[in-house]
Structures are given as C-alpha cells and as structure tokens.
Amino acid sequence: MKTLAKLLYVEADEEITDLVDRLRDLSLEDEVTFVVPERARALQSAMSFRLLKRYADSYGKRVNLVSGDPRLQAMSLEAGFTAYPNLASYDRGTEVHSPELVDAPVLSAPAAPAAAVTAPQSSQASAPQRGVATLERPREASVMSAPPKRQAPGPRKLVPSGPPLGSYRPYLIGAAVLLVVGLLVGILYLPTATATVFVQGTPLTADVTLLGAPGVAAGSPDHFATQAIHAEESQNLPGTPTGQKQIDAAKATGQVTFRASCSGFICSVPIRSGTDVSTGSGKHYVTTKSVTVQSTLVSQGSVDAPVAAVQAGLAGNTEVDTIRYINNNNPDDLLSVNNGQAITGGADARTATVIQQSDVDG
Template sequence: MNKVIYLEADEEIINIVDRLKNTKDDKIALVVPAGAILLSSAVNLRLLMDESKNIGKRISIVTTDPSGRNIASQIGFTVYENLSDAREIKEKDIEERERIPTYQRNSEKRIEEIEEKEESGDVFAYTDLDDDFEEENTEKPPKHQKEFYISEKSEPKKPQPKSQLLYTGSNIETSKKIKGIIYSPRFWIFSIIGFIITLFLLVFIFPKATVYLNVTANEETLNIGFNLSTNNALSDTPGKATLSANWETKDQESSVSEKATGKKNIGQKAKGTVTAFNRSGKTVTIASGTEFLTGDNKRYVITQSISVPGAVVSDFGELVPGKATGPIEASEGGSVFNIGPSRFYIPALSEIHGNLVYGQSFEDIGGGDDKEAVVVSKEDIENAKKKAQAEIENKLNEELGMKGDKIFIKGLSTLEITGEELSKKEGEEAEEFSMKLKGKFSFLTFDKNDFDKMFEDSIKINISNEKKLVGTGYRNVQWEVSKFDKDKKTGEVLAKVTILTATSINEDFLRSKIVTLNIQELRAVLSKYPEVELDRVRFFPPLLLSSIPSNEKNVNIKVDYVE
C-alpha cells in the first residue's frame, strides 16, 4: 500500500473525501480510530465507497473497532486490524506467487523416471500421449496457484514434447482380453438383458408416490328413538326398537344446615281471669290449653280445666246460663295482648255447642311485655327440605350417562323420601338448625352394548354410500325422555346422536385416475371434489420423480379428515 492517511475520530465525511482527492496515490489506507464518526454509520461508509470509486481510489480501512470492521467489510472495503497485519498479508501473497507449484515438480520428476527406464531397456513399448494426460498419482495444482504461476512467468511457455506412456507385456495381454470380452456376443446379450431389467426396475418397481389428501368432515345429528321395558314387552310405538331395561334402587341421604329466619316475641305473656258461660242444657268441660279468641283474633289459652254446668230456668221463667271461672294467658308474649274486659269465642266447642258456650273477662288481662327472638319458621323447614332433596338428586346425577356398560338417563327415575330429622322444631328459638333427609331412588337402566348395536344399524340406514362415518362411533349423545311409567317400569327415549361424516374416497378409482399426472394435473382432477384438498405428494426417489408412477400398486393414498 502506497499511502497511509490517519483520520481524526470526529472527522466528517466531506473532509475525508477532500483529503482523498488531494492525494496523488491510487492505493490508500485509512487508519480510523475506534468510535470514529465514519465507522458509526453504514451510510457514511457507503458514501465513502461511492466517492472513492468516482475519483478512482482503492481504499482499505485499518481500525481496531470490531463493529466498524464488520460494517466496512459488508460495504466492500478491505479491512485490517492494524498496519502490520496488512503488510504481512501482502508479503505472504508475494511468497505464494513465487512458490513453484507442486504439480510442476511432480511432472519434472516423472519425466526423469521415464528417461531412466529408456536407458535401462525396461521399456517394452511406448505410444504417444495427449497433452492433457495426467498421471494418476500426480497432484493437481489448486486453481489459484496455477493462475499465480502463469502470471509470474516472464518468458512464454515453450511447447512441451508429447510424453510417452509405457506398456509392459502384461498390460498388452490384459488389453487383448478386454477387447475379446467387448466383441463377444454373449457380452452384448447380457448387457441388453441387464439394461431391460434396470429399465423395468426404474419404471415399475422403484418409483413410488404417496398422495396426502385433506377431506373436510362435518358434524351431523342423528335422531334415534327407542323404548325401554323391564319385561321385554313389545313396543306400542311402531318403527321403534325396544331395549331390555333393569329396574334398580339406591338409598341416599343428605344433611344440610339452614339459618333460621322466623321472628317471635318471647316476652312475658299477658295473664288474667275468664268466666265461661254455658247456655246449653248440659254440663260442658273445658280442658286446659283450650284456645279463647277475641274479636280481633288475639289468642289466649285457659291454663286450668274447668267444668261449666248447664243453663237453668229461674222462677221468673228466665234462662240462667251456667258459669265457671278459670285462669287465662296469652298464647305468646307481647304487650299487644294486654287488653281490657272482653268477650271470647271458643273454637273447640263451636262445632258442638255453637255460640252457646263462650267466655267473658270482667277485669283487665295484662302483664305482657315485648322481647323479640329468632326462631325456626315453617318456611325455613321447607327450604331446608328442598335443599336436602336437591343434594340427594345431585348425588344420583353423578351416576347419569354412560358408566361402564350401563346407561342411566335423567327422567327415568323416581324419588321417595323415607326419613326426616330436624335439630329444632318449628317455632323454637335458634340461629341455625340442621336437617337430615333420607330418600330412595328407583330408576331404569339399559345396556350400552345394546344401544351401540342399534346405533350401528341406524348408521347403515341413514348414511348414504357417498359418505362415511369418521371415527369409530358417535361423539356425544343428548337424551330426551318422552314417556316414563314408574308403575309399569317402561320408558320412551329419543337419542340425539352427534356424528362426524365426510365424503367417502374410493382409493382404487382415484388411483386409476391420477397415475402419470404431475402436481398441477393432480390438483385439476381433485378440484372436481370441493370437500377434497391436496396436501402434498411425496415421491421416491425424491429427486428423480415429478409425476405419479404409472404402476397403481406403487401409489399410496393417505386421507386426513379435518373439521
């Protein structure tokens, strides 16, 4: 390299180009410090390359910046890490050009050996050899070494005399044998037979093709109606098969907890005295706990049994009712039961005596006060019962569907409550109570194998020959119970079966249509079937074939069903 220019790190591209123009040498090495502006952008380096070509300068870049060297080499510059590397590489190139190629030394050595054999008389015969002959063991010169050698020669190469190839007696004898075999009729017969066999293998045996097809599959719903019976009785519904069923029972129990929501006043009860009047002619006994109702339906109970004599007629001809007095108190606490003198109706005696027996208080009934408490209400008990029953049904629902070889369908069962236990009774004070419910389920089941056989028979009837069932059976089933008679233990069911179907591919027919076709022709044939798409074709041997073999046995068709 003739000229070395050292650049500053912040030197601009315009200044660099001006310095190149002012330099007379054509070959210039630019020493660029690491991190320089020139190396930070591929645009700057590309501009430098274009300008150097325009002014006829051959530029190389010397820098220790690895990323800068990488970018510069990609742009097309010759790149060195330092000036000593650049000089060393150049010296090696000069030495390589001056080195005598190996193939020249081998050729000269071979000529000397031939001359020695001629002088010793070991040569039996010789013949002329073409200029381009190369000895078997002669090392061929690399292409770049040959070019360097020729370019460095100062004198034109003199034409070389033709070399001489040695033939010994054994070589001539071998040559005669080979010629005898080649001109033998038997050799040509076996050659023709071998050619025919090879051609047969290449055309009919070795070529193979595998055609991969994608066929669209669609879901369909197949409705299958059938009857169930425990005694195998014939169905009254024509056109429906009857499957044998079993009547099974299962005991279940459930315990639930429920919060009490009832309200009750548990304050002191109002108390007082009541007089019972009897206008009938017979004595009436009023038992303890008998209710007395006021006109506004406030309930009181008598706390002691009393006997009320029948009515009598006075000397003046008037009816004098019999009477008896006893203690009375409100049915529950609360100040609302504090009342003044009142008349009472006795519901327990109304059916027999009507209004002839009644009660009357002549003094205030009082002493009641208010204190509210949470108690178990009737609605709380009903809700707990429904919740417990739902849990029992949920446990049974876990048995629904196909369990092994048995099928149980919801709607073919009945539930009987066999026991009920409450931790608190209605009206009792409690924040929470529990209920334990016992039940017995009775239900119909049938065999899965019987249903599968019926499904297969239905497929044969309902699926056309142009379609086929994809997979081994149905994907899922939705059951609908039309009728259920728990007494006769029979049922009528509709099964909505989801299946996957696709166009049926006649592989033998398709094979006969696609032999000898290339890929484009094969796509044209398959375009007549909208649900069939060519995925790929694999040939064997892969690099020698581009069309389907003519032998149908060597054509394999693989179908993949896609939704």
C-alpha cells in the first residue's frame, strides 16, 4: 500500500516560524516531510526541533526529515521525528536509527528531485546498509518547495493614447498646400494701394545771447572776441544859434551826519525819510532815505543820510558845518546833526540859447 506525503524543501534563509506557518497551511495533510539542506538556518539547534515537534503534535501531523547532516539527523531523532539520510532512502523507507553509523552519500536539497526521478527500480531490492534498519514501503510523494519570493514590478511603459501621429500626415500635407495656395492668390489678385503720409513740421526756435568782449577766449559757443575802435569826428558849421530853451531851477543836494546819545546800555534810533534839518540862517533840507543810528552807553553812534534843499535855486547851497538843527522826528532830543560837506548843486531857473534845425539849414 502506497502512502502520499508532502515534500517541503526548506530554504537556507528560512526561520523556524516559516516552517511552522507552512505546517499550519497544510491542514489536509497528515504527514509532512521536510528536505533540509546542511546549513538551514531554521534547524540549527535542538530547541528549534523541539519547537517544531510541539507545533506538529498540536496540528496532528507526522513529520519526517531528510538530511545528509548527521548532526541534524541526531537532533531530529531526539525530538521524535523520523529521519532519512537522502531522498533515495526516504523513497525506500530506510530510516536512520544511529546517525553516526550512516555511510550513505549525502544529497543536497536542490538535487533531490533528480535523484528521486533517476533512481533505478531495482534499488528497492538492494541490500540494506550496515547499522541501518530497513522498512520496505514504497512511497509516492508530492514535492512542495518554499514559495518563491516576490520580485518588485518593473516600471510600466506608457502607451500613448489616441491614434498615431502618422495617421494625421495627409491632413497636415493638405493644410500646408492650402496655405501656400492662399498666399499666392493673395499676392496676385488682392488690390494694392499707395499711401502718402504728410507730417506737419513744427519750427524750433531758440533765443541765443551772444557776448562779445575784448580778449574773450575762443571755444565758448556764446562768446566771441571784439576789438574796440575809437573814432572822433567834428564839424564846424557857420551860423548863429537862435533857439531858446527854459531850464528849471535845481535843488541843492548833499548829505548830513546824525549822531545819537543812548540813555541805556544799547539803543537803536530810527531816522525816517523826510526828517527836516536846517541852518541857523533858515535854509531847510529834508532826508531822502530812512536810516538808523546804533549807539551804546559808552560810545556815540553816527550815520550819514542824504538830504535835498526844500527850495530849489542857488540859495539852497550852504557851506560846511552849517546844518545844526533837527526840526522833527526827534522827540527825546537824542539826535544831533551836522554837515561835514557843503551842500551844492542848487541853481536858479534860466533861459538858454540853443541851436535849432533852422540855424543849421541857413
């Protein structure tokens, strides 16, 4: 009678928890066989075998182990598993009872399927090895390896949507032909016109002042050098002047000096235009400009002011130091006046004989 058992190939980098998960996933299997490589990480200690045995018992499964490593065989037997040295022995049902006496060659896990397939049918009749108990029972095993690891999906190629560009080529060619034809028709048949643009100009004017003087240096745009020319011309004409011209009387003019006495520490005395001053003989003069006298307690200030005679004529002239009286604009008598120069320029009205045009014409 043949027995169907699951063959589970253990990867070198699997953990004990991975083997427990694989046991749990095989809920319909009563017997499971692990094919273990020599350096399997999951089964490197007796604790791992005992843990796997505990879960196998809790799941109600009978667990076998196929390994050519005597150390793994010994720990498997100690944990209560059935151990086989290779897949050929597993197929014949030859169990390991004493790992140190096993002389059978060790087959690695990846080569196990090939060994199982190429094993001759007469191997069942071969003599058992020394120190190994045999149990002749043909088997049929379904092989299950560890699930393959997922690979990261590669970048997806972008597929352009819509029809390819080549399908629009006839339309593009037709549009280009129509454009060229339209340009030719426009050049040949569209009317043309000549436009004349008149622009009204605005005259620009500028006032330039030119300065001429002797010795002006050249290079200035508005300066130019000049040369002074002196000329005299005289002409004697025979004849007697007969014209008469009335000349008005002229007022005598000059200047007087005002002085101020200050009653305080400093004072400023204004003298308004029109202040009347006079001589002892009764000649009167008025100031023609307003002035101010600045004075202090220790020094007497003075200021000059222009004057003109009240009456025009020769009588308005007066000698030096004759004007001594101030007749107005001197309420506190702080001011005094005197003329340091003669007042002159006064003249009476007269009639002058002048040349007129009739005298020249003869």
